[in-house]
Amino acid sequence: MTEEKEIFHQHIQRAGLKRTAQRDLILDVFLRTEKHLSSEDLYRLVKAEEPNVGHTTVYRTLKLLVEAGLAREVRFGDGRTRYEHNYKHPHHDHMICTECGRTIEFYSAELEAIQDAIVAGHRFKPTQHSLRIFGVCAQCQRRKDVNSEETSAEPRVRFASAPNTQ
């Protein structure tokens, strides 16, 4: 915790920026909340503790956190950017349930190794990668089996499009 704050202040100093109460509070709330927070989410949480903080400042501070290596952007297809902890939270990938929105994090060394091999074969120098698997989580599958509505045989005409992979 304190470690992250130190990193942030170092980053601020090195970049010739200034330490402010807003930035400290935003970082603090971010660190306390182990979730995939959108700017809006964080804004609301911060606002609850200190109403005179603007949305803009939250956006700007989140960028600072990314620069400082404390946060990482992720997008799950609901149109908004989310942020997760990056410090001592090594790279991982996500499964995203398109029914309930739940996300499951996972890591596979094998997967990483194969990616490295592919990339090397193309003389491509990777800086970052993102694997997202969209689908239905175990809980939602069960829930659907129980309320097995729509036993009707007639197919629906208009299909829902595939989930956005934005």
Place this chain on the structure above:
Amino acid sequence: MTEEKEIFHQHIQRAGLKRTAQRDLILDVFLRTEKHLSSEDLYRLVKAEEPNVGHTTVYRTLKLLVEAGLAREVRFGDGRTRYEHNYKHPHHDHMICTECGRTIEFYSAELEAIQDAIVAGHRFKPTQHSLRIFGVCAQCQRRKDVNSEETSAEPRVRFASAPNTQ
């Protein structure tokens, strides 16, 4: 080619929709262009052949193409949705060069197999996945080596943030 058009018209009929000149043209231009087209790109190409086509119609028709299984959405972090051919273009992943924007498509059965195994371990039912590797392509690496400017030892203070993975 004609095969895709037939699929489209079947989809249109089955859904109780109507065949129009605009839709036919948009599909035609899309099929002729083997690229990752944004709605804007496609709009411009279509407009060049038939000026009285609206942006809205292109957006709506692209959705239809996705529904019909002819197109697939992809996002590379420049904030806009792109579309690639989906019919007889089986699943593949992308490397995206953050210098020149070039994309390299690849496919690895091994990669897919490992993903399937991971997913199965979580009783997660995948519907779709997206792996994007961001980095610098071979050409851009070479280009940078040649114009080796910035031999200066002093580090720049403000870091560019990591590429968006939107």
Place this chain on the structure above:
DNA sequence: CTCAATGCAAAGTATTTGCACGCTC
């Protein structure tokens, strides 16, 4: 006392929607 930070409002993007008119089926 200087220059960065803040927060409001306004501007940007990318995409979607309301609606009157036009065109398929």
Place this chain on the structure above:
DNA sequence: GAGCGTGCAAATACTTTGCATTGAG
């Protein structure tokens, strides 16, 4: 002829920017 399709303009959602004021170093 009924109802979907079209294209414009307006609306939306998320994020960024301009600017005058406030505040940190």
